[in-house]
Amino acid sequence: MNPLEFSETASKCLSGAPPPCSCHCPLDVDVRGMMEKAQKGLFSAALRIYKNFVVFPGIVSHICGEPCANACVRNDVDEPLSIKALERTCIEQNARKRAEVFSVGEKDKDVLIVGGGMSALSCAAKMAQRGYRVRLLERQQKLGGRLWGCDERTLPAEVIQNDLMLLEDLKLLTIETGVTVDSLDAYESDVVLIATGEGGDTFGAKGKRGHFFIGSLVNARQSIIQSIRDGIDVSYILENYLKVGWMESLPEHSNEIKFAPTTENIIARPAVRPDNPAAWTANEAKAEATRCILCDCHNCVDVCDMLKSYRKNPKKTILDARDSIYKNAFDLYGAGKGLRQIMSCSQCGRCVSVCPAGIDMRYIFSDSKHQMHQRGDLPDSLFDFWVRDMEFSNGDEASLLLEADGKAEYLYFPGCQMGASDPEYVKASWAWMNQEFPKSATLSLGCCGAPAFWAGDAEKHLEAVAKIRDTWNGLGCPTAVLPCPNCSDMFRTHLPEIETVSLWELMADRIPKKYSGRTTAISVFDPCPSKYCPEMQRSVRQLLSGDGYDIRELPEQREAARCCGYGGLIYTPNAELYGAMTQANAKLGELDFVTYCTNCRDTLARSNKPAFHMLDILFFGGHDRALRQPPDVTQRRRNRERLKRELSGTDKGAAAEPHKAIKLVISGQLREKMDRELILEYDIAKVIFEGEKSGYIGRDPDTDSYFAYFPIGGLTLWVSYRRGSEGQYIVENAYAHRIHIINEPVEKRGLPDDAK
Amino acid sequence: MMQNNWVCNKCNAQMEVRETSFEYMRLSFSMPLPRCPICGLVYISEEIAKEKLAKVEIELEEK
Numbered sequence: 001m002n003p004l005e006f007s008e009t010a011s012k013c014l015s016g017a018p019p020p021c022s023c024h025c026p027l028d029v030d031v032r033g034m035m036e037k038a039q040k041g042l043f044s045a046a047l048r049i050y051k052n053f054v055v056f057p058g059i060v061s062h063i064c065g066e067p068c069a070n071a072c073v074r075n076d077v078d079e080p081l082s083i084k085a086l087e088r089t090c091i092e093q094n095a096r097k098r099a100e101v102f103s104v105g106e107k108d109k110d111v112l113i114v115g116g117g118m119s120a121l122s123c124a125a126k127m128a129q130r131g132y133r134v135r136l137l138e139r140q141q142k143l144g145g146r147l148w149g150c151d152e153r154t155l156p157a158e159v160i161q162n163d164l165m166l167l168e169d170l171k172l173l174t175i176e177t178g179v180t181v182d183s184l185d186a187y188e189s190d191v192v193l194i195a196t197g198e199g200g201d202t203f204g205a206k207g208k209r210g211h212f213f214i215g216s217l218v219n220a221r222q223s224i225i226q227s228i229r230d231g232i233d234v235s236y237i238l239e240n241y242l243k244v245g246w247m248e249s250l251p252e253h254s255n256e257i258k259f260a261p262t263t264e265n266i267i268a269r270p271a272v273r274p275d276n277p278a279a280w281t282a283n284e285a286k287a288e289a290t291r292c293i294l295c296d297c298h299n300c301v302d303v304c305d306m307l308k309s310y311r312k313n314p315k316k317t318i319l320d321a322r323d324s325i326y327k328n329a330f331d332l333y334g335a336g337k338g339l340r341q342i343m344s345c346s347q348c349g350r351c352v353s354v355c356p357a358g359i360d361m362r363y364i365f366s367d368s369k370h371q372m373h374q375r376g377d378l379p380d381s382l383f384d385f386w387v388r389d390m391e392f393s394n395g396d397e398a399s400l401l402l403e404a405d406g407k408a409e410y411l412y413f414p415g416c417q418m419g420a421s422d423p424e425y426v427k428a429s430w431a432w433m434n435q436e437f438p439k440s441a442t443l444s445l446g447c448c449g450a451p452a453f454w455a456g457d458a459e460k461h462l463e464a465v466a467k468i469r470d471t472w473n474g475l476g477c478p479t480a481v482l483p484c485p486n487c488s489d490m491f492r493t494h495l496p497e498i499e500t501v502s503l504w505e506l507m508a509d510r511i512p513k514k515y516s517g518r519t520t521a522i523s524v525f526d527p528c529p530s531k532y533c534p535e536m537q538r539s540v541r542q543l544l545s546g547d548g549y550d551i552r553e554l555p556e557q558r559e560a561a562r563c564c565g566y567g568g569l570i571y572t573p574n575a576e577l578y579g580a581m582t583q584a585n586a587k588l589g590e591l592d593f594v595t596y597c598t599n600c601r602d603t604l605a606r607s608n609k610p611a612f613h614m615l616d617i618l619f620f621g622g623h624d625r626a627l628r629q630p631p632d633v634t635q636r637r638r639n640r641e642r643l644k645r646e647l648s649g650t651d652k653g654a655a656a657e658p659h660k661a662i663k664l665v666i667s668g669q670l671r672e673k674m675d676r677e678l679i680l681e682y683d684i685a686k687v688i689f690e691g692e693k694s695g696y697i698g699r700d701p702d703t704d705s706y707f708a709y710f711p712i713g714g715l716t717l718w719v720s721y722r723r724g725s726e727g728q729y730i731v732e733n734a735y736a737h738r739i740h741i742i743n744e745p746v747e748k749r750g751l752p753d754d755a756k
Numbered sequence: 757m758m759q760n761n762w763v764c765n766k767c768n769a770q771m772e773v774r775e776t777s778f779e780y781m782r783l784s785f786s787m788p789l790p791r792c793p794i795c796g797l798v799y800i801s802e803e804i805a806k807e808k809l810a811k812v813e814i815e816l817e818e819k
Binding site for chain 1: 761762763771776779780781782792795797798800802810813816819
C-alpha cells in the first residue's frame with residue numbers, strides 16, 4: 001500500500017462517523033458528543049455543543065420534530081432516548097448562567113446582511129463568531145421574521161426573546177432594525193447576503209459577484225429549521241468567498257446512516273419518567289443520558305486484544321502505520337511509534353469480518369511489516385528466532401521427503417511444529433495415512449513459510465513456498481493433506497494452485513464412530529486461521545462427537561476464533577500482550593480444551609490450561625495428555641531431528657557441527673529462562689566453542705568463571721560458564737541483545753572473511 | 757553475572773572501562789564499558805544488556 005492508499009483506507013473507517021440520530025437531524029447535532037457530557041452531568045458543556053450546531057438552542061429545542069428519536073437504535077430494544085427533553089434540560093440547567101463567549105481574532109472583512117429572518121440571523125451569528133464584522137439590516141422593528149407567527153404554546157415568546165438576546169453577546173455583530181434598504185450602493189462591504197423573505201427585494205443584484213441569496217426569498221415555505229440550516233451553510237460559503245473568491249451554492253445533505261450498531265448486545269433499560277415532564281431534574285436527565293449507548297463503530301477494537309490495549313481510534317492506527325513506514329521518506333520525526341503496534345498484530349483476522357467498511361486491518365499490519373522489512377526499518381532480530389527455526393525445519397537436520405511406492409495421490413504435510421511438540425503425533429498420523437492410502441501417500445516434513453511471512457521477510461517466505469511448490473510439482477501435483485490450520489491458510493493464500501484437504505476432513509469420512517458410551521464434556525478451541533477453513537472446524541466436531549464427546553462451545557469460536565498468542569510472532573515485540581492473550585484464552589472456558597493446531601495446544605498448556613491436540617484423542621486415548629507440558633525450545637529442535645532419523649531409518653541429518661559435540665551442564669532454572677528468552681542450547685554451545693577456539697573470552701581469576709559472546713543470527717549471545725571435568729562446561733547464565741558492538745575482535749568472527 | 761574482576765583470557769590483561777561503539781537500526785552511539793586494553797574484548801553484564809541496551813534498542817527501533 002502506498003501512503004495515499006493508507007489515507008484512503010483510514011478515511012473509509014466509520015469510527016467517529018455520525019450516529020443514526022445525528023444522520024436524521026436536519027442540523028446534524030452531535031447528539032453523541034452531547035450525551036457523553038450529559039452522562040457526566042456536564043450540562044453546560046453539552047449545551048455548548050448543542051448551541052454550536054443549532055445557533056438558537058431555545059427555539060430549536062421547541063420547534064424541532066425530533067426525527068432523531070425515530071432513528072435511535074433503542075427503538076429496536078426498548079424506547080428511544082428522550083433527546084429533545086435532554087436538550088431542553090441542558091438549556092434549563094444553564095438558564096441563570098451567562099454563556100461564555102469565545103472571541104476569535106477580528107478579520108479585516110465586512111459582511112452585509114439584508115434581512116432579519118432565521119437564515120439571516122444564523123448566518124450573521126456564525127460569521128461574527130468567526131471574527132468577521134457583520135452589519136445586519138432589518139426592515140421590521142423586530143428580528144425573527146416568521147418566528148413570531150408560531151403558536152405560543154409551541155414556541156413561547158419568552159423563548160424567542162431569550163435566544164435573540166444571545167446575539168447581543170457577539171461584539172462584531174451590528175444589528176439595525178427599522179431600516180429600509182432601497183439600494184445596496186449606499187453600503188460598503190466585502191460580501192452581501194440578501195435574505196429579504198418570500199417575495200422580498202433582490203436589489204437587482206442577481207448574478208453579481210459577491211452577492212448571495214438565501215431563505216424564503218429563494219425557497220418559499222421552507223421550515224424554520226431549514227432556514228437555520230441554510231443560514232449556517234451559507235456562512236461557510238461566504239467565508240470561502242472571502243478567502244478564495246469562490247461562488248458556491250448550498251450543499252445537499254443526506255440522512256443516510258453509515259453505521260448503526262447491532263442491537264443484540266444492548267441491554268434494555270426503561271426510559272426515565274420525570275416527576276415533571278416539563279422540567280426534568282439534573283439527576284433525571286443524567287440517568288436518561290446514560291441510556292445512550294454512544295453509537296460509534298469500534299467493532300475491530302471490541303474483538304481484538306491488541307487494538308484494545310492500544311486504546312486508539314482505528315483510523316489513527318492506520319495512519320500511524322503509514323507514518324511508521326514513511327517516516328524516513330517524509331522526515332516524520334518520532335513517527336516510528338506505530339512500529340510496536342504493527343509488530344503486535346497476531347494476524348488472527350477477527351477484525352476483518354466485523355468491519356462494516358470492509359477494511360482489512362490484518363493486511364494493513366502485514367503489509368506494513370513487509371514494507372518496513374524491505375526498507376530496513378523493521379527490527380528483524382526480534383523475529384530472528386522463528387525465521388531460523390523455519391530454516392532449521394526446511395534444512396538438512398529436519399526436513400524429509402518419504403515418497404510413496406506408487407503414484408502419489410496425497411502429500412501429507414504435517415507442518416514444522418507438530419513433530420517439534422511430539423514426534424509421536426507425526427508418526428501416528430503418518431501411519432494412519434499409510435494404512436488408508438497404501439502406496440499413494442507421500443510425507444513431507446518442513447515448514448510452510450508462515451514464520452518468514454509473519455516476520456515480513458518476503459524473500460525467505462517465497463523461498464519456503466517455492467520449496468513446497470517444487471516438491472509438489474516433482475511428485476505430480478498430489479492433493480496436500482494438512483492438519484495445521486496455519487499451513488492451510490498459507491497454502492490457500494500463497495499456493496492456491498495446490499489442491500488441499502484437511503487431515504480432519506479425511507479422518508471424519510473414514511474413522512468410524514465408536515459410540516463408546518463416553519459422555520465427556522469438552523470445549524473446542526478453534527485455531528485462529530481455521531476461520532478460513534470452516535470444513536476443518538466441522539470435521540473436528542464430527543470426529544469428537546463420533547468419539548462420544550459432548551462439545552460445549554466456547555463464547556469465541558469458529559469465525560470468532562481467537563489467536564492463542566503464537567500468531568504474528570508477537571511474543572518478542574510485545575510479551576505483555578502475549579501474556580494477556582494467553583491468560584484470557586485459558587479463562588475462556590472451564591472444561592478441558594481440544595484443539596487442532598500444535599502451537600495452540602502448546603501455548604494453552606504452557607499457561608496451565610489442560611488442552612488436548614486432536615491426535616491425543618484419536619490416537620493416544622486422551623487421558624492425561626492434556627496436561628503434558630510442551631518441550632522447551634531446544635527439545636523442539638531435538639524432536640524434529642529425532643523424527644527425521646526415526647522415519648528415514650537412517651541418520652540422514654546434516655553432518656554434526658563441531659559445537660554440537662560439546663557437553664553442557666545446565667540447571668533446570670536456567671533452562672526455564674532459556675525457554676522464555678528463546679535461547680537454544682546449541683547456540684550456547686556455539687558461543688562457548690567459538691570463544692574457547694579463538695581464545696577471545698574473559699576470565700575472573702577469583703571465581704574461575706569465564707564469559708564468551710558471539711553473534712547468533714541478528715543477536716549477540718552472552719554466556720558465562722565454568723570449565724568442568726571431562727570437557728564439560730557448566731553454564732551459569734545466558735542472555736542476548738539486539739544492538740551490535742562494532743570495532744571489536746569477537747563480533748568480527750561472525751562475519752565472512754572478506755568483511756573482517 | 758555479578759560485578760566480576762574480569763581479565764582478558766587471550767591477552768591476560770585486566771579489563772578497563774573504555775568507550776565502546778554500537779550500531780543498531782542504522783544509528784550508532786557509544787558508552788563506556790569494560791574492555792581489554794590490548795585486543796578490545798568487551799564485557800556487557802546482563803544488567804547492562806537488559807536495562808540500558810534494551811531501552812536504547814526500543815528507542816532506536818521507534819525513532
